[in-house]
Amino acid sequence: MTLEIEPRRSALVVEHGARRHRGGHVNIDDGERWVSLVGGSVLAVFGLSRGGRAGAVAALAGAALIYRAARGHSQIYEALGLQSEPTHVAPVTSLAHRRGVTVRRTVAINKPVEELYVFWRDFENLPRFMRHLESVTCDSDRRSHWVARAPAGRRVTWDAEVVEERTNELITWRSLDGSDVQHAGAVQFAPAPGGRGTTIRVSLTYTPPGGKVAAVVAKLFGEEPGQQVHEDLRRLKQIMEAGEIPTISGQPRGDA
Amino acid sequence: MKALCWYGPGDVRVERVADPTILNPHDAVVRVTRTAICGSDLHLYGGFIPGLKTGDILGHEFMGEVVETGTASTLTRGDRVVVPFAIACGRCFFCQRELWSLCDNSNPNSATLEKLYGYAGAGLFGYSHLYGGYAGGQAEYVRVPFADVGALRVPEGVDDEQALFLSDVFPTGWMAAEHCTIQSGDVVAVWGCGPVGQFAIRSAFMLGAERVIAIDRFPERLHMAESLGKAEVLNYEDLDVLEELKERTGGRGPDACIDAVGMEAHGTGVSAFYDRAKQAVRLETDRPTALREAIQACRKGGTVSVPGVYGGYADKLPLGAAFAKGLTIRLGQTHVHRYMRTLLSRIERQEIDPSFVITHRMSLDDAARGYRMFRDKEDECVKVVLRP
Numbered sequence: 001m002t003l004e005i006e007p008r009r010s011a012l013v014v015e016h017g018a019r020r021h022r023g024g025h026v027n028i029d030d031g032e033r034w035v036s037l038v039g040g041s042v043l044a045v046f047g048l049s050r051g052g053r054a055g056a057v058a059a060l061a062g063a064a065l066i067y068r069a070a071r072g073h074s075q076i077y078e079a080l081g082l083q084s085e086p087t088h089v090a091p092v093t094s095l096a097h098r099r100g101v102t103v104r105r106t107v108a109i110n111k112p113v114e115e116l117y118v119f120w121r122d123f124e125n126l127p128r129f130m131r132h133l134e135s136v137t138c139d140s141d142r143r144s145h146w147v148a149r150a151p152a153g154r155r156v157t158w159d160a161e162v163v164e165e166r167t168n169e170l171i172t173w174r175s176l177d178g179s180d181v182q183h184a185g186a187v188q189f190a191p192a193p194g195g196r197g198t199t200i201r202v203s204l205t206y207t208p209p210g211g212k213v214a215a216v217v218a219k220l221f222g223e224e225p226g227q228q229v230h231e232d233l234r235r236l237k238q239i240m241e242a243g244e245i246p247t248i249s250g251q252p253r254g255d256a
Numbered sequence: 257m258k259a260l261c262w263y264g265p266g267d268v269r270v271e272r273v274a275d276p277t278i279l280n281p282h283d284a285v286v287r288v289t290r291t292a293i294c295g296s297d298l299h300l301y302g303g304f305i306p307g308l309k310t311g312d313i314l315g316h317e318f319m320g321e322v323v324e325t326g327t328a329s330t331l332t333r334g335d336r337v338v339v340p341f342a343i344a345c346g347r348c349f350f351c352q353r354e355l356w357s358l359c360d361n362s363n364p365n366s367a368t369l370e371k372l373y374g375y376a377g378a379g380l381f382g383y384s385h386l387y388g389g390y391a392g393g394q395a396e397y398v399r400v401p402f403a404d405v406g407a408l409r410v411p412e413g414v415d416d417e418q419a420l421f422l423s424d425v426f427p428t429g430w431m432a433a434e435h436c437t438i439q440s441g442d443v444v445a446v447w448g449c450g451p452v453g454q455f456a457i458r459s460a461f462m463l464g465a466e467r468v469i470a471i472d473r474f475p476e477r478l479h480m481a482e483s484l485g486k487a488e489v490l491n492y493e494d495l496d497v498l499e500e501l502k503e504r505t506g507g508r509g510p511d512a513c514i515d516a517v518g519m520e521a522h523g524t525g526v527s528a529f530y531d532r533a534k535q536a537v538r539l540e541t542d543r544p545t546a547l548r549e550a551i552q553a554c555r556k557g558g559t560v561s562v563p564g565v566y567g568g569y570a571d572k573l574p575l576g577a578a579f580a581k582g583l584t585i586r587l588g589q590t591h592v593h594r595y596m597r598t599l600l601s602r603i604e605r606q607e608i609d610p611s612f613v614i615t616h617r618m619s620l621d622d623a624a625r626g627y628r629m630f631r632d633k634e635d636e637c638v639k640v641v642l643r644p
Contacts, residue, residue, distance in 0.1 A: 110349050196349065227367070234366065242345035242361040242402070243328060244280045246379060251391045251399055252274040254261030254311030 102205040103225045107233035110197040111240050113189045117168045119240065120187055123160075129235035129245075132228065144173075146183070156181050182207040200236075204229060258644065259313045259395030260623040265303030268314065268624050276391065276399035281328035284403035286337065290416045291318035291394050291620070293640045294341075294424055295450045296518070296565045298631050300384065304519060304541065305567050307368070307384035315394025316341035316381040317423045319416060322407070323397070330404040337407035339400050340592035341424045343379040343390065346405035357589035362402060363388040377589060394623055396644040408596045411604065417611040417641065418603055421455070425639075426610050427595040429455025429516070432563035435586035436512035438463045445469045445501055445510035445553060446487070447546040449477035451613045451639045452563050453516035457485035458608055460514075469504060471497055473522070476636035484612050493524060501553045509555030518564025521545035527572065534571065541568030551578050551585075562587035613639040620644040 041062065049055070109116060119125050123144045127133040134147040134155065142162040150156045158179030163172045174184035188201040206225075238245045261271045276285050294317050299305050319338040322331045331337070344351050345361040359378035363369065369376035369386050379401070382392020391398065400407055410419040429452050436444055444460040446453050449472035457468045469488045470481040478489040490500055501510055522528065523545035534540035550560050551574050560583055578585060602608055615638045618626055626640040 108349070110347065110352070231367065237348075238345075238361045241347045242282075243347075244282060246343075246362050246364040246388065246401060247279055248364055248389045248391070250277065250279050252257070252259065252276050252395075253309075253313060253391065254259065254263070254269070254271040254273055256310045 101207075101225050102203065103229045104201070104203045105226065105229045105233055106199060106201050107237055108192060108197060108199050109237045109240050113168045113191050113198045116198050116200065116240060117171075117189050120189075121165070121171060123173075129239060130232045131235070146175075148181070158183060200233065202229065202233065257396035258620060259391070260315060260620065260642075262300065262308050262312045262314055263310055266301065268301060268627050270621055270623055271311075273311075273313065273395075276397050278324055278326045279399065280401060281326045282402045282404050283326040284322050284329050284331050284400045284407065285324040286318070286320040286339065286393075286398050286400050286403075286407070287323045288318050288320040288393055288396060288398055288644045289336075290320070290420045291315050291642050291644065292420060292423075292425075293317075293394070293623070293626055293630050293642070295452060295630075296383075297627070299518070299520060299565060299567070300382075301627050301631060302520065304535075305384050305386070307386035307389075309385060309389070312382070312384070312389070313391040313395055314382040315392030315398075316383055317420065317425065318381075318393030318398060319410065319420050319423065320393075320398075322403070325403070328404070331407060335407070336410045337403075338410055338419045338422045338596070339381075339393070339398075339403070339408075340406045340422075340427075340596065341381055341383075342377075342406075342589055342592055343381065343388070343401050344405055344593055345402050346593075351405070351593075354591055354594045356591040356593040358591075365389060380589075394620065394642060396620070406593060408600065410600070414600070414603055415611075417614060418609055419600070420641065421451070421610040421613070422592075422596050422599055422603075424590065424592065425451040425613070426455050426599055427592045428452050428563050428590040429457075430459040430595050430599060431590045432456045432514045432516065432561045433459035433463050433465075435561035436460065436463075436465075436514065436559050438465050438512065440464055441466045442511040443467045443469065443505050444512045444514065445471065445550070446481075446514045446516055447471045447521075447550055448516035448518075448564065449474070449481045449489075450516065453477075453514075454480060454485055454613050454638075455610070456514050456516050456563065457481055457487045460512075461486065462602070462607065469501065469510065474633055474636075477638060480613070480638060497549060498553050505555070509553055509558065511555055512559040512561060513550035513554045515546045515550045515560065515562045515564045517546035518562075519543060519566045519568075519570075521547070521564075523549075531571070540571050542566045542570040544570040544573055548572065548574055551583065554581065554583055556581045557583070559584040559586060561585075563590065614641050616640045618642060 123136040124138055126136050132149050134149055137145045139145060144160050146160055147155060147157045158175040158181045160173050160175050160183065163174055165171045168189055170188050172186040175182055184205045186203045190199045192199050235245050257273060257275050258270050259273045260268055262268050278285060297314055300308060300314060322333055322335040322337060325331050342357040343362040344356040344359040348360040350358040350360055357378050363376050363379040365385050365388050366376035379388030379390055381390050433456050438444065438460060442465050444465045446456050446468060449470050453470065457470055460468050467488060469490060471490045471492055472478050473491055473493045478491060481487045482489045490497055519542035521543045528545050531540060531543035531545060535543055547562065554560050603610065615636060616626065616629065618640065620642045623642050626642060629635060629637045630640050
């Protein structure tokens, strides 16, 4: 089952404009439509046989699920900006389809392209500014082992390989088949005009462990992936420009 | 150590807290020898700036002696330094353009400010968690981030009270006057004769103003502006400021108007009452009485310069007047780093002794009383300096 969360809805509306504006388009994949149909039917039968107010509610909910399965469209998914039916837009990153959580963010850093490229290309540096990463270990020039902190205090690991690299321009990587987490990333480096350092464009995709439910919960409870990447890139900028990440943790204060 | 902590609107107390330590490579710890209460601290004291937490240490005007340095600091123990209120990394796009108070890298809580303002400015000492939540300098010791960029060594021959105001109010008054791009013959009007207003008056003359007209309602502040600042003075409770300014400028209006009052302006008449009422029920965060008047009073093609602090939303600004008259409006937190060195040399050359604004000296232990006196203008209070 695939899932897409749109941290920057406006950007994606442009991309999928034609699909979005029709309204009522298919946003549930086949497997889930079957689950809805079966679940809805069970609920409807249960409700009708039980009778009373609670039974009526259950029957109505069942009917709604059957209707959802028939149309292949979920109002709730639409409101949340979710889509479980795969879209076949060519991805910036290197996963086969737009699977999982995809986030794109940009940052301007007052340093030359070369310096930033070298820093990023050493993936072992990434945990210094990507807060959800615990460590990255490079097994070879192209292969690396990633350890990340997942929701609910869990830890997930995967192996990744560099897919493409163009010195001082682009690095893309993706997790190897058989990993618990599917992850892909792309980073582009471009000199900013007027000697204004470098513009870095990052695109990261994760299919989170726990699948859709975990991702929905993460979104509802504020672990907004777009903001996370924004903060990651801010820390990269702070390390590269200022040589440190500003902090107040550990400073004195009066008793509350 | 002892430090002045905030516990709620109107409630500040000197408490025992832990000593600060080095947290980052460019940090230094300074033993504070003098610190002052700023007019903008009163906005915090009154609860007009959001983002303070119980127990936060206030204070952004301070100086002292370096007692500890981080691994990347270029300062040495024993250096006597004065520290800018804004924290700047010195290496980002903004710092390199001398826009120090807009530093990209010094605010650990940029995300919140970005939601409010679109983009976040520099971290400030003791000025709420919107501006980074840094512990302030109304304390015995203070941690100074990016001390190698900000802290300025004070030479022998310049005493603490002369150097202290390089941290904020002198550069703030100076930048306000510099923003007026004063030409020979210019008349500059200054709303507010608190410390920033006093330094704006002095700076306007140093930058070549022909005349400065100062506006306030407290006789002692007007007296200071007149006797030490050589300004003409207007008490807005006694006369119609707009008419009087017109009258005194041959009907043309002042070439530049400085709002050294900010978000908690007092005024007279219907509009002042309207602002007080709206601010009281939090429908308006800022009372822009002085700014409205400055825009209205300014001559065509003139400049309105705003060193007074604004934090949120203000009603009924006469934007039409500003547009119709083609005004230039300049504002923002002071880029203290840009001015400290040149102003220090003016002090060394005895062109100005900034200690003229001090009316009250007390121990840090009495800081809570100092806040109250300063807010209520008790005992003709203009500027309180604390000694830890």
